[in-house]
Amino acid sequence: QVQLMESGGGLVQPGGSLRLSCSASGGTFGINVLGWYRQAPGKQRELVGTITRDYTTIYADSIEGRFTISRDNAKNTMSLQMDNLKPEDTAVYYCHRFGTIPTWGQGTQVTVSS
Secondary structure, three states: OOOOOOOOOOEEOOOOEEEEEEEEOOOOOOOEEEEEEOOOOOOOOOEEEEEEOOOOOOHHHOOOOEEEEEEEEEEEEEEEEEEEHHHHHHHEEEEOOOOOOOOEOEEEEEOOOO
């Protein structure tokens, strides 16, 4: 069974950048669509963006061109490059593999604060 693990979270000042990574173990990403979600305190989990196996990406309107999702199918890794971070980006970020057996990582905390 595939397991996902995120890394790279932390504390960053407004306007700063952070890069999150997601790696798969026990299997591969395969042809599945992958995505990043986030959940802020007291709010529902929301979609940040998705990427297909052929690298087509879609982003939530709230991202406003500040984030970039990429994936390496050979290495079974996915990244989320976050630039010009805002305090409202503070959340736990999760990677997700869509499919008949949806898979989630455990999440990584991103805090944007001065």
